[in-house]
Each structure stands twice: as C-alpha cells, then as structure tokens.
Amino acid sequence: MVQTLDPIFKRELQQACNLAIGLDPYLDRCTTPESEALAALVRRTQTEDWSQRFSDGETVRHLEQEMMSGHVEGQFLKFLVRLTRAERILEIGMFTGYSALAMAEALPIEGELVACEVDAYAAEFAQKCFKDSSVGHKITVHVAPASDTLRKLAASGKTFDLVFIDADKPGYLDYLDLLLTTTLLKSNGLICVDNTLMQGQPYLAGATPNGAAIAHFNQVVADDPRVEQVLLPLRDGLTLIQRA
Numbered sequence: 117m118v119q120t121l122d123p124i125f126k127r128e129l130q131q132a133c134n135l136a137i138g139l140d141p142y143l144d145r146c147t148t149p150e151s152e153a154l155a156a157l158v159r160r161t162q163t164e165d166w167s168q169r170f171s172d173g174e175t176v177r178h179l180e181q182e183m184m185s186g187h188v189e190g191q192f193l194k195f196l197v198r199l200t201r202a203e204r205i206l207e208i209g210m211f212t213g214y215s216a217l218a219m220a221e222a223l224p225i226e227g228e229l230v231a232c233e234v235d236a237y238a239a240e241f242a243q244k245c246f247k248d249s250s251v252g253h254k255i256t257v258h259v260a261p262a263s264d265t266l267r268k269l270a271a272s273g274k275t276f277d278l279v280f281i282d283a284d285k286p287g288y289l290d291y292l293d294l295l296l297t298t299t300l301l302k303s304n305g306l307i308c309v310d311n312t313l314m315q316g317q318p319y320l321a322g323a324t325p326n327g328a329a330i331a332h333f334n335q336v337v338a339d340d341p342r343v344e345q346v347l348l349p350l351r352d353g354l355t356l357i358q359r360a
Contacts, residue, residue: 143188150187153249161212174237183211189351190218197222202277205229208262208291209283213242220251229255232262270298282310285329313353
C-alpha cells in the first residue's frame with residue numbers, strides 16, 4: 117500500500133529542492149562574468165573526452181570536467197589576489213588551468229604564478245589554453261609530483277604571497293606542512309585549500325577515502341596553534357589559512 121506524504125512535509129521538501137537547485141545559477145548570474153579566455157578554457161575542457169584519455173593511458177588518473185574550479189570560485193580567487201596584492205602565486209594541482217588563469221588575470225604586470233601538476237596530459241592541455249590568453253606568459257607549469265616540486269622551489273629560495281591547494285586529498289597535510297616549515301610562504305601569506313567540504317563527507321557517515329582525508333585535514337588544521345583559519349561554504353568548501 118502506497119502511503120501519501122504529509123502535505124506540509126511535501127511542500128517543505130519541494131522548497132528545499134528549489135533552494136538547492138536555484139542556488140548555483142543565481143550565484144553565476146550575480147557574479148562578474150568570466151573572461152573570454154576562461155570561457156574558452158571551459159568549453160575545451162567540457163568537450164574533451166576525459167574517460168577516453170584515461171582508457172588510452174594518456175592521463176595518469178581518471179579526470180573529469182567537474183574538477184574545474186568554476187566561475188564563482190575563480191572570481192573569488194581573483195578577488196583574493198587583488199585584496200592581498202599578491203605578486204607571486206603557487207598553485208598545487210592545476211587540472212586544465214581554470215583557477216590558474218583566473219588568478220593570473222588579477223596579477224600585476226610583473227606577477228607570476230607557478231603551477232604544480234602531476235598529469236602531463238592535463239598540463240599540456242592547460243598550457244595550450246594559456247597561449248590564447250594575454251596573461252598566459254605569467255604562468256609556469258611544473259609537471260611532477262607536487263611534493264617534489266615544492267621541495268625544489270623551497271631549496272631555490274622561492275617565496276609566495278598566495279598558495280592555492282587543489283590536488284590529491286591525502287596529500288593536503290604534507291603540502292601544508294611544507295608551506296609552514298619552509299620559506300615557501302611569506303610570513304603574512306595566504307593559503308587557500310579547495311574541496312574542504314567534500315560533498316558533506318567530513319561531517320557525515322560513510323566517507324570515501326578522500327572524504328576521510330579531508331575530515332582529518334580539517335581537524336588537524338583546526339587544532340594547529342600555528343595557524344588561523346576559516347572554512348567557507350563556497351562550492352565544495354574553501355578554507356583560508358594564515359599563520360597565527
């Protein structure tokens with residue numbers, strides 16, 4: 117026998133669905149439009165057959181277009197670059213380069229962005245997109261495991277005003293430790309960490325390995341007296357971290 121839903125519950129459930137469905141389109145409409153270079157990068161990323169690239173062995177892992185930071189988060193990162201007056205940016209995990217290009221668009225003329233990407237195919241894909249942008253020359257890409265690149269950058273004396281982490285989730289703590297225990301991050305530098313809500317997995321039961329890694333990362337950061345932080349419910353969660 118089919119039970120009829122309580123009308124009040126049904127109405128409230130529909131309202132909750134409407135709130136969730138309408139949020140992202142509304143945020144897009146109310147946010148400054150992305151540049152043509154960023155829009156072109158999105159189109160190219162969306163039309164690429166990433167499953168086939170992985171099946172053919174061209175990528176080291178299964179990539180998907182949803183890995184892009186996206187319009188609203190990209191615009192937020194641009195704001196952070198301007199507000200902090202960052203001149204040197206480090207990105208850990210690039211994919212096809214949306215966030216890298218968005219931040220590079222906000223850099224001053226002499227600014228630079230160094231991106232770490234482990235997947236050679238994704239790195240080459242991004243660099244082709246950068247060539248179509250007037251700021252692509254500001255972006256340097258290192259194709260290697262991020263921890264290796266970070267150690268080399270630290271050894272060479274590189275320092276950065278802003279760091280954006282959007283890479284393998286189990287590696288987040290190692291990347292943060294390298295930033296805080298070397299001179300890679302300026303004393304008043306800002307660290308931005310993506311996916312720190314991971315579709316609610318950090319606070320819900322049944323987390324995947326990535327979700328468990330993010331939950332552990334969030335707790336370690338919250339308990340670390342070396343830093344101050346805030347977790348923002350932007351897209352899939354964005355945590356801002358500075359030295360205390």
